Each structure stands twice: as C-alpha cells, then as structure tokens.
Amino acid sequence: SSGINAExxxxxxxxxxxPDKKMIAVDEYxxxxxxxxxxxxxxxxxxxxxxxxxxxxxxxxxxQFYIGQEGYISDTETSTVxxxxxxxxxxxxxxxxxxx
Numbered sequence: 001s002s003g004i005n006a007e008x009x010x011x012x013x014x015x016x017x018x019p020d021k022k023m024i025a026v027d028e029y030x031x032x033x034x035x036x037x038x039x040x041x042x043x044x045x046x047x048x049x050x051x052x053x054x055x056x057x058x059x060x061x062x063x064q065f066y067i068g069q070e071g072y073i074s075d076t077e078t079s080t081v082x083x084x085x086x087x088x089x090x091x092x093x094x095x096x097x098x099x100x
Contacts, residue, residue, distance in 0.1 A: 002062060002063045003060065003061035010051055010052065013033065014029075014033060017033070017046055022045055022046070028042070030051070030053065032049060033050075033053075034051040035049035035050070
C-alpha cells in the first residue's frame with residue numbers, strides 16, 4: 001500500500017479486529033478486511049470482513065519502486081515462514097506456521 005485514508009468508522013473496524021494480536025502485513029490485512037483476499041484460511045481469522053474500500057485511477061500516491069524493479073526493498077515480500085510455538089501442534093504442518 002502506498003497510501004491509505006480511513007474514515008473513523010473504517011478505522012474502528014480495523015482496530016476492532018485487534019491486529020496487534022494477529023500480526024499481519026497491512027498489504028494483506030486490508031484485502032482480508034474487505035473480503036477480497038485469495039487466502040481463505042487467513043480470512044477465517046478475521047470476522048466480520050465488511051470493510052468498504054475504494055481505489056482511484058490514476059493513483060494519487062505511487063510507490064517509488066514496484067516488486068522486481070531494481071532498488072525495490074521490502075520487509076515482507078521476502079519473509080520466511082516460521083513455526084508459531086505459541087500454538088499447540090496440529091496434524092497439519094501448515095496450521096502451525098506463521099508468515100512474518
């Protein structure tokens with residue numbers, strides 16, 4: 001996300017989910033909250049997903065670099081999956097992993 005403008009009601013919806021307790025990158029969190037994220041397993045952790053979101057074209061704010069361009073730096077795109085040791089082990093190894 002390059003820029004976000006939230007109304008009071010939208011900000012309250014985002015904070016009501018306690019994102020500090022379910023840490024996730026904002027570029028993943030916002031699509032989850034307006035129910036447009038492709039990963040349904042992640043979506044299941046966030047209810048309700050009724051945020052209303054808009055985008056404008058042309059963009060009012062643009063990133064300096066896009067993914068894959070020389071000079072692009074991200075603290076989330078190249079993150080590794082680690083085990084979440086705070087949750088009990090399950091039969092599915094995917095359920096015990098968290099992406100940072």
